[in-house]
Amino acid sequence: MNYPETLKITENIAREAGNILMTHYGKTHNIKYKSPGDVVTEADVASEEYITKRLKSEFPSYTVLGEEFGLSETELESDFCWAIDPLDGTANYAMHFPIFAVSIGLLRKGNPVVGVVYDPNNNRMFCAAKGHGATMNGKPISVNLNTKISPDGLFGFSSRMLHANHHFISYFLKGRSLGSAALQLCAVAAGFFDGTTDLGTKLWDIAGGSVILAEAGGKISSPQGTPIFPLPNDSPAYDSDAVAFLATNGVLHDECVATFQERRK
Structure with missing residues (x-):
């Protein structure tokens, strides 16, 4: 192809x-x-x-x-x-x-x-x-080179995150919610955001942005750090089930996953 x-x-x-x-x-x-x-x-x-x-x-x-x-x-x-x-x-x-x-x-x-x-x-x-x-x-375009979570870095959230994981949001004083998961993924890919996350997006929200992010040097996974892709043919995502994701510049990914999990302990 x-x-x-x-x-x-x-x-x-x-x-x-x-x-x-x-x-x-x-x-x-x-x-x-x-x-x-x-x-x-x-x-x-x-x-x-x-x-x-x-x-x-x-x-x-x-x-x-x-x-x-x-x-x-x-x-x-x-x-x-x-x-x-x-x-x-x-x-x-x-x-x-x-x-x-x-x-x-x-x-x-x-x-x-x-x-x-x-x-x-x-x-x-x-x-x-x-x-x-x-x-x-x-x-x-390429992701930024920030190596540590910083309160001054821009990080994308959805309104769902306000109710689901306050602990994670509190690390980012300059959180942003654009109302478009696709544009937030592209903001990470272009180096504007350090990362972005959402717990209730659908496959069509992230399919395009995911390859843009990956080709720009970033990383996307579940908030627990497990791979989202490849999706098996019987994945419920094809039936409109929610896909929770965490996307970063790659360098910050492990730190963000660990920080995300702290509230779950």
């Missing part, structure tokens, strides 16, 4: 999906609730329909897993599976808060190999293909 060529196609699809989001942005939305706090708008649906149609046209034998419509097949019938979040940060988007993204990741035998996260508000395109490095708008 030609990963760089696949990446170019994916980048174009993500950009067009971002254009769809921007045509709806700032307008009154038809907001529906999938569950308490989990909203969907007509823009989510339009973006996912476009992405799925394009991916199935370009890669007809690949399975597609989308946030709004689930798996395109009744089961994984290919070694390749696209995991797409057509609008990561829907709550921000619905309230006209300009932090959201399109996230598209390709998994091969459960391992992320191609990833694109597009921030249409700032026209920032984060891309990576396995073995070919990570870029932002075509320029190489």
